[in-house]
Amino acid sequence: MNKLVTSLGVDMSAYWLPYTPNRYFKKTPKIMQSAHGAYYYDDQGRKLFDGLSGLWCVPLGHGVERIGAAIQKQFNTMDYCPAFQMASAETFRLATRIADMAPEGLNRVFFTNSGSEAVDTSLKIAIGYHRSLGNASRFRMIGRERAYHGVGIGGISVGGISANRKMFSSLMVPGVDHLPHTYNLSQMAYSRGQPTWGAHLAEDLERLVALHDASTIAAVILEPMQGSTGVLVPPQGYLQKIREICTKHGILLIFDEVITGFGRLGANFAAQRFGVTPDMITFAKAITNGVIPMGGVIVREDIYNTIMNQGGQEQVIEFFHGYTYSGHPMPTAAAHAVLDIFEEDDIVKRASALEPVLENAIHALKGIPTVLDIRNCGLAAAIDLEPMKDQPGLRGMHVLEACIENGILVRISGDGIVVCPPFISTPAEVENLVATLGRVIKKLA
Ligand SMILES: Cc1ncc(COP(=O)(O)O)c(C=O)c1O
Numbered sequence: 001m002n003k004l005v006t007s008l009g010v011d012m013s014a015y016w017l018p019y020t021p022n023r024y025f026k027k028t029p030k031i032m033q034s035a036h037g038a039y040y041y042d043d044q045g046r047k048l049f050d051g052l053s054g055l056w057c058v059p060l061g062h063g064v065e066r067i068g069a070a071i072q073k074q075f076n077t078m079d080y081c082p083a084f085q086m087a088s089a090e091t092f093r094l095a096t097r098i099a100d101m102a103p104e105g106l107n108r109v110f111f112t113n114s115g116s117e118a119v120d121t122s123l124k125i126a127i128g129y130h131r132s133l134g135n136a137s138r139f140r141m142i143g144r145e146r147a148y149h150g151v152g153i154g155g156i157s158v159g160g161i162s163a164n165r166k167m168f169s170s171l172m173v174p175g176v177d178h179l180p181h182t183y184n185l186s187q188m189a190y191s192r193g194q195p196t197w198g199a200h201l202a203e204d205l206e207r208l209v210a211l212h213d214a215s216t217i218a219a220v221i222l223e224p225m226q227g228s229t230g231v232l233v234p235p236q237g238y239l240q241k242i243r244e245i246c247t248k249h250g251i252l253l254i255f256d257e258v259i260t261g262f263g264r265l266g267a268n269f270a271a272q273r274f275g276v277t278p279d280m281i282t283f284a285k286a287i288t289n290g291v292i293p294m295g296g297v298i299v300r301e302d303i304y305n306t307i308m309n310q311g312g313q314e315q316v317i318e319f320f321h322g323y324t325y326s327g328h329p330m331p332t333a334a335a336h337a338v339l340d341i342f343e344e345d346d347i348v349k350r351a352s353a354l355e356p357v358l359e360n361a362i363h364a365l366k367g368i369p370t371v372l373d374i375r376n377c378g379l380a381a382a383i384d385l386e387p388m389k390d391q392p393g394l395r396g397m398h399v400l401e402a403c404i405e406n407g408i409l410v411r412i413s414g415d416g417i418v419v420c421p422p423f424i425s426t427p428a429e430v431e432n433l434v435a436t437l438g439r440v441i442k443k444l445a
Contacts, residue, residue, distance in 0.1 A: 006031050007043045024397070030404065035062035038422045038429060040409065048404060051419045051433045052411040056227065056259045057290035059351070059423040060341055067291050067337040074333035083326040091327035094335050098287075098298060101268040101339075103277040108304035111296045111327040115258030115284035116150025118295035119221070122280050123154040123173075124321055126219035126252045129303045132310035138218040139175050142208060142251075146181040148228035149221060149256050158221050161229060177212070179204050179220075183232045189373050190366055191233065192359055198235030205245045214249035219279075224270035227259035230416040231375050231382035239276040246279075252303075253278040258295070262286035263342070263423060265378030266352030273378070279303060287331075289338045294331035351379045351423040354430055358421070361434035368438060369445035370395065380420040381434075385441065387415045395444065402440040408433050417441075 004012045004026040012026045031043040038061045040048045053059055060067075074090075081088050095109035110125070112118045123141060130138035143149065143158030150156075156164050157173035160181065165172065180201055188195035209217065224239060226232035246253040260270035261283035267273035269281055280303070284295030311318030325331075341347060355378055362374055362381040372384040388395045396412040403410050410433075411418040417437065421430055 004029075028401070037061040037063065038425050042404070046404065047407060049408045049421075049429060049433055051403075051408050051421050051437075053420050053422045054290040055285070055411075056264070056420055057285035057288075059263060059286050059347065060289045060338065061422045061424045064289060064291075064337075064341070066341060067289055067334050070333045070337035071292065071330055074329050078329055081329055083322060083324055083328070087327060088329045088332065090329060090336065091332050094327075094332050094339075097336070097339050098283070098296070101262075102281060102298045103269065103271050105277065105300050106279075106281060106298045107301050108299040109296050110299065110321075111294065111323075112284070113293045113323055113325050113328075113331075114150065114295045115256075115282065116152040116155050116295075117323065118258065118282035118284055118297050119149040119158075119256055120152040120154040121321060122221065122254045122256075122282050122297045123158070123219065125280065125297060125299060125303065125307070125319070126254065128307050128319055128321075129252065130218050132306045135215070137215050138250075140212055140217045141173065141176045142179060142205065142217060142220045143176060144179040144181055144222055144226075146183065146226055146229040146232060147178075147221075147223055147256075148226070149223070150258070175216075177208050179208070179222075181226070181229075181232060182235055182238060185373055188235070188375075190363065191375055192363060193377055194233050194236045196236055199237035199241055201235070202238050202241035202245065205242060209245070209249050209251075214251065217249065217251050219252040219254055220246055221254040221256055223256045223259070224274055224276070225260055225265065225377055225380070227380065227418075227420075228413060230384065230413055231377060231380050231418060233375055233377040234274065239274050243276050243278070252280065254280045254282065256282045258282055258284045259380075259420075260378070262338075263348040263351045264380060264420065266348065266355055268348060287338065288334040291334045292328075292331040293325075294328070294335060347423050354379050354421070354423070354425060354427065357427045357430045358419070358434070361431050362419070365434065365438040365441070368442050370441060379423065380418065382419075383417045383437075383441070385415045385417065398444050399437075399440055402444060403437060406436050406440055408436045410437060 032040045034041045038050050098109050099107035141158050145160035147160040149159045157176045182198045182201050187197040255278040265273040279300045281298040288294045359376045370386045375382050385395050393414045396415040400412045
């Protein structure tokens with residue numbers, strides 16, 4: 001049997017690619033060879049504008065020397081230190097810096113290695129907190145339809161994408177319910193920023209409280225802006241209402257900011273952009289500019305204190321959870337370098353300044369055949385395309401491939417196209433990304 005090989009003759013059999021149609025990919029491989037600034041270079045000699053910031057994780061562009069130098073320096077000093085019973089002073093300093101960027105009151109940081117681990121950690125903290133308060137009956141979690149919270153057992157349980165759940169339904173955490181998603185084409189087509197319709201959908205939380213009783217519900221977890229299912233922007237007033245209902249019933253509110261954290265919406269966190277403070281925030285991705293994995297949970301001080309105070313004698317561990325690589329010195333060094341650049345180059349402001357450029361460019365694509373809707377918020381935007389008859393996702397795949405031929409990378413999710421360019425993009429690069437995407441969609445319509 002013929003082996004499937006890359007252009008350089010590398011056998012592709014062994015590698016099982018994540019979240020990728022493997023059989024299709026191995027026939028039409030997309031092999032990246034190098035990356036510098038806002039561009040990748042592939043094995044066909046093409047230069048590709050990184051319209052999806054890595055996977056939402058490279059806001060500063062690729063190959064930032066300062067990050068590399070910080071990692072090298074840390075490697076020369078101390079490459080690893082046990083995460084349990086010990087720590088590097090730099091990890092404490094990083095936790096303080098992250099807390100300083102977060103909304104007031106959220107100032108305790110638990111480190112993980114990914115967004116998925118951050119989500120599962122936040123759910124465990126929620127359960128641990130209520131139990132410490134003597135409320136072990138609060139075990140239910142509430143997620144939302146169309147939510148993506150990573151791939152841990154907790155994350156897929158509170159997540160709302162059936163494809164991520166159906167194969168693993170026997171593993172689902174019990175006692176999880178879902179709020180409806182907030183997307184409604186007939187009410188909010190072609191919204192710029194937050195739709196005006198839909199705040200009332202938050203009332204569904206009251207229905208779930210009435211159904212289960214507040215005394216059984218531990219937490220609600222939401223992406224303030226749903227990223228993976230296509231930039232679903234919260235309706236005006238929706239998050240405020242969710243916050244009010246959670247506070248009224250003693251339910252913790254977790255914002256999953258794995259995508260939105262560290263500037264994507266033109267503020268440090270989406271919580272600040274939308275003016276709603278949750279009880280915990282999960283983060284990952286941009287904190288290290290994608291160079292080394294790191295994630296974490298930022299927690300309200302009194303949640304931490306409650307768990308500490310119920311921890312028994314001082315030599316006893318209060319919270320039986322953690323990873324070998326929690327607060328690892330190498331990603332910690334990368335994160336410090338990233339935050340230095342954020343501060344010195346006013347990076348969040350740069351992202352914010354690009355928002356109207358992206359908004360105007362993307363909404364100019366309205367009217368192209370097959371375009372069903374366009375949405376945007378911060379430095380992120382999505383276009384929904386009409387699926388091809390009986391072949392869901394094929395139009396999206398064709399768009400991705402034609403984009404690559406035309407020098408841009410975009411993110412596809414079925415027949416939805418998402419762009420989330422690096423914060424260091426120039427306005428002309430953002431405009432060119434969108435104009436190229438528009439030409440591709442038109443040609444394939
Ligand atoms: C909102 C959200 N939560 C969690 C995750 C999972 O992060 P990771 O892939 O680092 O586990 C993602 C990934 O895109 C995400 O968008």
